[in-house]
Amino acid sequence: MINITSTTTEQQQLLKEGKLLPIMEHFYTIQGEGAYTGVATYFIRLGGCDVGCHWCDVKDSWDAEKHPLTLADDIAEIATAQASIIVITGGEPLMWDLTYLTKVLHEKGARIHIETSGAYSMSGEIDWVCLSPKKTMLPKDDVYKAAHELKCIIFNQHDFKFAEEQAARVGKDCVLYLQTEWSKREKNLPEIVEYVKENPKWRISLQTHKYLDIP
Ligand SMILES: C[S@@+](CC[C@H](N)C(=O)[O-])C[C@H]1O[C@@H](n2cnc3c(N)ncnc32)[C@H](O)[C@@H]1O
Numbered sequence: 003m004i005n006i007t008s009t010t011t012e013q014q015q016l017l018k019e020g021k022l023l024p025i026m027e028h029f030y031t032i033q034g035e036g037a038y039t040g041v042a043t044y045f046i047r048l049g050g051c052d053v054g055c056h057w058c059d060v061k062d063s064w065d066a067e068k069h070p071l072t073l074a075d076d077i078a079e080i081a082t083a084q085a086s087i088i089v090i091t092g093g094e095p096l097m098w099d100l101t102y103l104t105k106v107l108h109e110k111g112a113r114i115h116i117e118t119s120g121a122y123s124m125s126g127e128i129d130w131v132c133l134s135p136k137k138t139m140l141p142k143d144d145v146y147k148a149a150h151e152l153k154c155i156i157f158n159q160h161d162f163k164f165a166e167e168q169a170a171r172v173g174k175d176c177v178l179y180l181q182t183e184w185s186k187r188e189k190n191l192p193e194i195v196e197y198v199k200e201n202p203k204w205r206i207s208l209q210t211h212k213y214l215d216i217p
């Protein structure tokens with residue numbers, strides 16, 4: 003767990019127990035990426051990430067201190083009132099102990115998905131794990147094992163090689179996706195199309211929410 007300095011002793015304890023979490027934003031939308039593209043889902047975005055991807059599309063999430071500490075019980079109540087599939091993302095959500103949040107969400111009947119770089123070990127009970135590995139902080143072994151979906155971001159040519167290395171680390175039933183880095187999409191998409199035609203174990207994932215101009 004990462005340290006948030008401006009907190010009381012009581013808040014520190016609740017953070018440690020996963021009962022309090024820095025929440026950047028939460029919103030009901032359509033899953034834009036990967037295996038559940040097009041499905042109505044409620045997103046909970048946790049603050050805090052030290053992986054440092056230079057092309058990250060949510061850099062405001064990185065500093066956990068900027069995001070209000072919120073009770074897991076409260077966010078679970080709000081999220082489950084609106085949707086039955088909840089995506090926990092960030093920031094890097096596995097920086098936090100998700101045991102308590104996922105227990106409460108499951109008690110309320112939700113199905114829980116996560117978007118993670120895998121840089122920290124799994125916590126909590128998660129029904130669908132989307133692993134998006136990063137070269138700067140490779141995934142932990144337990145996250146490779148837990149992954150249902152591997153989503154590799156293509157920024158440059160070398161990323162195809164990295165994607166193959168990562169595909170060799172996940173289980174045989176893990177679904178494999180290549181997703182262009184958004185700012186490089188015009189150059190990369192034709193190359194990704196050709197790559198998938200030649201290597202059909204891969205599928206293409208697009209950030210469809212950006213085309214739809216929704217959150
Ligand atoms: C913002 S991250 C948050 C979750 C976690 N930190 C991770 O990286 O998986 C959510 C997803 O967006 C992807 N992503 C972030 N910036 C992107 C960009 N500029 N273009 C394409 N995908 C991006 C990440 O690789 C990840 O799959």
Ligand SMILES: Nc1nc2[nH]cc(C(=O)O)c2c(=O)[nH]1
Pocket residue numbers: 031032033034035045060091092117211216217
């Ligand atoms: N609609 C929508 N789909 C998404 N899939 C993964 C996202 C993320 O930022 O984790 C995301 C997001 O931010 N919005």
Ligand code: SF4
Pocket residue numbers: 051052053054055058059060061063092093094119136
């Ligand atoms: S790991 Fe995820 S949140 Fe962190 S910098 Fe990379 S894309 Fe952004």
Ligand SMILES: [Mg+2]
Pocket residue numbers: 059060
């Ligand atoms: Mg996003």
